[in-house]
Amino acid sequence: MIAKSTHKLVLVPTPIGNLEDITLRAIRTLQEADLILAEDTRTSGILLKHLKISRPLQSYHVHNEHKTVISIIDKIEKGQKVALISDAGTPAISDPGFLLVRECLKQGIEVECLPGPTAFVPALVNSGLPCDSFVFEGFLPQKKGRQTMIEGLKDETRTMVFYESPYRVVKALEQFIEHFGPDRKVSLSRELSKLYEETIRGSLTEALAHFKLKEPKGEFVIVVAGKST
Numbered sequence: 001m002i003a004k005s006t007h008k009l010v011l012v013p014t015p016i017g018n019l020e021d022i023t024l025r026a027i028r029t030l031q032e033a034d035l036i037l038a039e040d041t042r043t044s045g046i047l048l049k050h051l052k053i054s055r056p057l058q059s060y061h062v063h064n065e066h067k068t069v070i071s072i073i074d075k076i077e078k079g080q081k082v083a084l085i086s087d088a089g090t091p092a093i094s095d096p097g098f099l100l101v102r103e104c105l106k107q108g109i110e111v112e113c114l115p116g117p118t119a120f121v122p123a124l125v126n127s128g129l130p131c132d133s134f135v136f137e138g139f140l141p142q143k144k145g146r147q148t149m150i151e152g153l154k155d156e157t158r159t160m161v162f163y164e165s166p167y168r169v170v171k172a173l174e175q176f177i178e179h180f181g182p183d184r185k186v187s188l189s190r191e192l193s194k195l196y197e198e199t200i201r202g203s204l205t206e207a208l209a210h211f212k213l214k215e216p217k218g219e220f221v222i223v224v225a226g227k228s229t
């Protein structure tokens with residue numbers, strides 16, 4: 001469907017660690033916004049204060065997105081410039097945003113996502129695994145359906161990218177070994193763009209041995225090689 005309105009929703013990526021990783025356009029968009037929708041107004045308040053931006057903030061998160069979508073669309077239709085940010089990275093990438101994007105498009109409102117920080121791209125590129133073709137899986141389910149999801153990926157030939165909590169990194173590596181075999185290549189990037197940024201590369205067995213000795217800490221992206229053909 002062609003968007004009918006000149007108004008639009010702008011999704012603004014914010015840093016995943018290093019505060020210098022924000023674009024000039026992102027800053028200008030936030031400065032000019034009539035309303036900034038934020039996943040966590042306290043977290044975003046710190047970033048906005050750092051950028052010396054003082055614009056009205058409204059919370060928009062998984063627990064209120066269904067309730068607030070209609071009133072947000074109403075504001076955009078009335079001409080307000082609305083920007084959406086999440087706690088870190090690109091909104092709607094394993095973060096709230098998809099619902100609002102879909103609803104805006106349904107209502108004929110244009111959506112623009114500014115290019116900017118997201119964790120999976122540097123992790124994928126740093127991995128040294130093929131990045132010409134890949135699948136982004138985001139977070140695996142924590143319990144129910146987790147094994148089935150992993151089993152369903154055992155014949156995937158493209159590089160696979162996962163977000164994972166540090167508390168489940170060892171479990172994920174053990175399950176990947178179970179379903180993909182011990183020799184599959186993996187790369188784990190932690191704390192991207194932060195002080196303790198580090199990437200560990202090797203076979204699943206080597207990575208598991210590493211993280212059994214050194215407790216996983218910080219934020220992780222796990223990149224797993226696809227099945228060789």
Ligand code: SAM
Pocket residue numbers: 016017086088089090091092093094095117118119120162163164165189190191192193194219220221
């Ligand atoms: N919207 C974000 C993006 O564009 O990447 C993702 C948000 S999701 C709630 C948070 C997950 O992203 C973390 O659990 C971790 O897997 C990954 N992540 C975010 N920042 C990271 C960083 N600095 N280093 C490594 N992984 C990171």
